[in-house]
Amino acid sequence: MMKEQLWNIISAVRQTSPLVHNITNYVVMNNTANALLAAGASPVMAHAHSEMNDMVAIAGALVVNIGTLDEYWVESMKLAAKQAKTLNKSWVLDPVGAGATPYRNQVLEELLTYSPVVIRGNGSEIMSLAKANIKTKGVDSTNLSEEALEAAQQLSEDTGAVVCVSGATDYIVYKGNCITLANGHALMARVTGMGCTASALIAACCAVNPAEPFVATTAAMALMGVAGEIAAEKASGPGSMQLYFLDALYQLSENKFTQRLKMDSK
Template identity: 65%
Template sequence: MKEQIWTQIEAVRQQSPLVHSITNYVVMNNTANALLAVGASPIMAHAHPEMADMVSIAGALVINIGTLDEYWVKSMMLAIEQANVSGKPWVLDPVGAGATLYRDEVLQQILVQKPSIIRGNASEILALANKNTTQTKGVDSTNASTDAVLAAKQLNEEFGSVVCISGAIDIIVGQGKIIKLSNGHPLMAKVTGMGCTATALTGAFVAVNPQGQFWASVSAMALMGVAGQIAANLAKGPASLQLHFLDTLYQLTQQDFLQYIQVDEYE
């Protein structure tokens, strides 16, 4: 399994997929740099007249609802329509699901279009499945990833999407399998947009493996966790973590990856 994941990391580096992200203002620079560091090519366009053309040339589409407004929502829907028409995989990051009525209404419009992959924290996954009984804390999770496994299974069954629950343990649900990844570091939570970066990387991996959405998700989250863990060991705080994280994504070797990766079937 570990070698299979590394093969996909190498595929991203070799194929340099173009990832079209309709994402939020807060994370654009972070996610673009992370995509470049893993070998992918980012583009972030929002104008309605070019949505169809942009999705047509991209390997995958990433939809991140972090900073919603009406214009961007239409951009998202146009891009999703083109992705579905052209058979391109697309990834949904339901940032802040459950925080506001408007956010939840937009997510319901998006969900019925059946994302290839959904990646969110536990509270967001629970909110998508209408199972979050606690008050949400903005875009932060108030639940552990293990709390959302049943909700992830429900979303997988209802929409056919592979569902990734990120947290101290990352859990990926889909294709009759559940995998857990136990890498990463608590310091990563002190850097804004790390979850959004994970979603962007997922877009790169599914672009090179459009039919293997489950393993694309596992591979992206494995790389994210290992790079974060190595970076945290070198960092003195959140600022230096960002620097070391990008460098690790760029320089990571197979030997180091296989030494650090902790991946198992979820029981």
């Protein structure tokens, strides 16, 4: 059963605590590290050029998140992505704010040459990356996830990557397959970095199941959505949502996960 397969991946993260190397943005470092720890993974935030090759070599997976771009960090991203490709390590590209500026688009074009295994973004980011002639509003999506489905399929075909469009409904596409996940809650959009957290969790799941990035991505997004839903039931606003979300990641049981998961295929 697919649900059992997804839970086995989530469980493997808890049991093996894979090291996830994050080159991410200043805004979300703390949130991302705490979410990875709550899910059972081991986070490291590293961007010094001198240690990129060594850090990628010891990590289970890499996340490259372009949220707060900086020329030094861009070089770190390219060095790390190149090493991940060389070593055949899973790496996840989070194209935050794709389409917002020409520089951002240029950086993304360069990063795509290093063959990310998974690309996760909101509807506008995925459409922009797929050259769907759209501009984003800063880092916020102006397009619904379902509007980006065709662009996601095209992007996956062009890059060979699993493409995940996150939103009220999450779409994960790869080689003609499409899984939809309808968990989560609107309150998640009021907490900064939830998308960045999703990308980091995808990397953790890919680290324990590198041979099946499509299934690993689905497991991470399912975990994210179910935990968010549980947290929102207790939260009274964005502040408590953050706290309850970490608790939900940490406490989630197989029974609750399988009972709540709203998954379908298109």
